[in-house]
Amino acid sequence: MTSALVTGANGFTASYVCRQLIEKGYKVLGLVRKNADMKLIEGVPVEFNYADLAVDKDFSSIMDGIDVVYHIAAAYRTENVPRRYFWDVNVEGTRKLLEAAKKAGVKKFVHSSTVGVQGYIKNPPAKEEDPYNPGDYYQESKVDGEKLVLEFYKREKLPISIVRPVGIYGPGDTRFLKLFKHINNGKFRMIGNGNVLYHMTFVEDLARGFILAGEKDESVGEVFTIGGEGFLTLVELVEKIARILSKPVPKTKIPVWPVWFGGLLCEIVCKPFGISPPIYRRRVDFFVKDRAFDISKAKRVLGYSPKFSLDEGLRITADWYLKNKWL
Numbered sequence: 562m563t564s565a566l567v568t569g570a571n572g573f574t575a576s577y578v579c580r581q582l583i584e585k586g587y588k589v590l591g592l593v594r595k596n597a598d599m600k601l602i603e604g605v606p607v608e609f610n611y612a613d614l615a616v617d618k619d620f621s622s623i624m625d626g627i628d629v630v631y632h633i634a635a636a637y638r639t640e641n642v643p644r645r646y647f648w649d650v651n652v653e654g655t656r657k658l659l660e661a662a663k664k665a666g667v668k669k670f671v672h673s674s675t676v677g678v679q680g681y682i683k684n685p686p687a688k689e690e691d692p693y694n695p696g697d698y699y700q701e702s703k704v705d706g707e708k709l710v711l712e713f714y715k716r717e718k719l720p721i722s723i724v725r726p727v728g729i730y731g732p733g734d735t736r737f738l739k740l741f742k743h744i745n746n747g748k749f750r751m752i753g754n755g756n757v758l759y760h761m762t763f764v765e766d767l768a769r770g771f772i773l774a775g776e777k778d779e780s781v782g783e784v785f786t787i788g789g790e791g792f793l794t795l796v797e798l799v800e801k802i803a804r805i806l807s808k809p810v811p812k813t814k815i816p817v818w819p820v821w822f823g824g825l826l827c828e829i830v831c832k833p834f835g836i837s838p839p840i841y842r843r844r845v846d847f848f849v850k851d852r853a854f855d856i857s858k859a860k861r862v863l864g865y866s867p868k869f870s871l872d873e874g875l876r877i878t879a880d881w882y883l884k885n886k887w888l
Contacts (some may be wrong), residue, residue, distance in 0.1 A: 633673040769868070802879070
């Protein structure tokens, strides 16, 4: 039986990776922090180990008998923490795992990055080889994490693959829940013209992409963008969700810059008091930056192919939100 370690196993994406690995016959060990919210992984037959990537020094003991590591844990959009925390988790935590994996003779290390490392996409759709262009310190830390993994591979010859997920959504997701909620309750307002491009990935497709990266020999030393089949404008995405929810399509649009400056002011006022601002400048990025990517490399090298159309995935997600009274 192949043994897999999944870091951040209680998280949204990682919980799906755990389920699919178990369905394929893997023995799965999950790495989570103490007192972590375990709702998304409840009932899944995973053996848990508890550690903190930012604090703990040695992960050698949890690597014993592990064949493949899926490193999905990250400090992601965490508020009210020092900037350094992102590097402590996303870079130094990754370094400690790589060193432990090398020492234990792990056969494959799959690292979860983000398409955010490419930031603003000047000529969409972006390919893996297009330049880094991070737009905030979270994305900067993920760039440094990617570089670390690639350098470790070249120096230590540990077989690695890097996956860059695109716009993850599905049952259990809280990020896009806000979009569904505001469309459902009639409070959604488009910031800007809505003509920016957006690319979505149903979480079950993404989990399959991760596992393919772990299983395919051809993936060693490579970076893969894993996304859904095609992209659309934000206006078109909002229209799809509204129709699925049987709600009027939102028509109101408001200018970008007043919202951006409002976010700046909120950050200035709230930060000294450790208060989470109601508006962030980076949240405006959703409305103004193209997010469209070329997934042909994953198709060609990994044999990856999204099984869920966007309409199907959005409907499954909306039905789950409604059933669980999240809307």
